[in-house]
């Protein structure tokens with residue numbers, strides 16, 4: 310069995326609500342290592358990537374907030390993830406805000422010809438410097454990885470694009486900006502919004518997503534934003550959106566991914582313990598990791 314190699318990324322500069330930098334600690338405190346070891350995995354904790362501190366958060370003349378520090382942190386993350394795969398281990402990244410997916414994917418995608426991505430999220434994170442309504446980089450990582458946006462982000466780790474639009478599946482979307490909807494149409498990105506999840510059910514959605522990616526990819530990265538879940542089940546997130554995926558549906562999704570044996574790297578992001586209720590969202594993240602790595606109910 311592969312070794313799982315954990316990396317924490319205490320990044321909160323990709324958005325404006327403080328506290329998400331404590332996500333990795335909250336997830337560790339919720340017992341991630343014990344949970345995975347119980348499943349007989351060898352787990353290595355690499356500690357946290359060092360993220361620079363802004364003297365003054367965000368210069369008002371910059372369209373993308375904290376661009377330099379976000380890019381620097383992501384470059385370090387990309388190198389780390391790259392090394393983990395070089396060693397033949399499974400990278401499991403703990404966020405931190407979703408801007409860190411730029412670094413994770415930069416480190417992962419080098420190792421595959423056709424990396425697939427499952428983007429489990431209330432949002433598309435498909436904004437660019439031009440379309441972003443907020444200037445928050447955590448709303449841009451999927452676009453950046455596809456090669457759209459500021460070159461400092463798209464060229465991270467020395468190459469672009471990291472992934473192809475036909476290898477991406479977005480699951481759980483319910484708050485897409487106009488510019489994101491345009492990019493989805495233009496690039497033909499497969500999106501299961503809450504409408505499709507309600508209509509088809511999670512089992513069918515996951516069957517379709519797995520079949521879609523199985524044919525054409527040689528590895529699949531799971532980028533799971535806890536705000537993909539309903540805020541009732543995962544309240545500790547900075548940009549909650551009502552009407553999300555339930556706790557049970559999320560377990561089913563993870564169990565089906567485990568069965569498919571498709572996932573080759575993963576990240577769990579946007580856990581903000583300051584906004585949480587008794588670390589519940591971190592506990593949900595750890596429970597979902599249990600299912601993703603093969604935990605069975607009986």
Ligand SMILES: NC(=[NH2+])NCCC[C@H](N)C(=O)O
Pocket residue numbers: 406407408432434436441442443444445447448449484486534536548579
């Ligand atoms: N990873 C996230 N939680 N992203 C939220 C993005 C929200 C909004 N679409 C923006 O670009 O500002």
Ligand SMILES: [Mn+2]
Pocket residue numbers: 430431432534536537548
């Ligand atoms: Mn989100």
Ligand SMILES: [Mn+2]
Pocket residue numbers: 407430432434447534
């Ligand atoms: Mn996100």
